[in-house]
Amino acid sequence: LISYFSNITYDYKKKYLLSINLRRDGLSALAEGNKFGNFGGAAAGWNIYEEGFFKKSFLSKVVGNLKIRASYGVVGNSEIGDYAAIGTYSSNTYGGAPTLAFSQVANPNLKWETGKKTDIGLNFTLLNERVAVEFDYYNNKTDGVILKTPQALSAGIPGNYINTNAGSLYNKGIELNVSAVITNYSNFKWNVNFNISTLKNQVTSLVADVFVPSVFG
16 A cells, blocks of 8 residues: 655634645555545634634623534545455365466456545533533445455356445434533542434445345435
């Protein structure tokens, strides 16, 4: 695996935050022409509590450190096995003599599995920062999932499959974390934390000869 990575960050008066990253990854498990993939993403944040209109409002007496943030990125999955796109041979014997046996069919069209990740979040504190709240909504979509696509037995293909970009899926949900300082005396401190998360995971496509119920789309 070889990667080239760049990142740019921008901060304007601690009010507006921006980060952009670009990367190019090359993976030896893929064939020539598809080894490299271009990926990237961006994240932005708005510290509302630094705004003059917020500091003058009645909300500033109750809510502190109010921040809205969002991010979107495309990433590649390199955990696809060794030489998934390449035709291979393995050692074997024939009539007691050492030989090589065809073990995997090449697929030069195999590409990167890609994930598109979206996150929207909110942070704020209450009661003079004694209570801190963090909320996130996330939605991750994965396309081009590499699956072993079954082939006709008559084709004589090793294992009766070829690796192809045949699947897609998504998972989404929310995450909420609340932490509170109940007491903060020098000899007695009591902190409370609460968190909850949800996850909906759904497969939206598989290989062509596998029946997918309508509930999956």
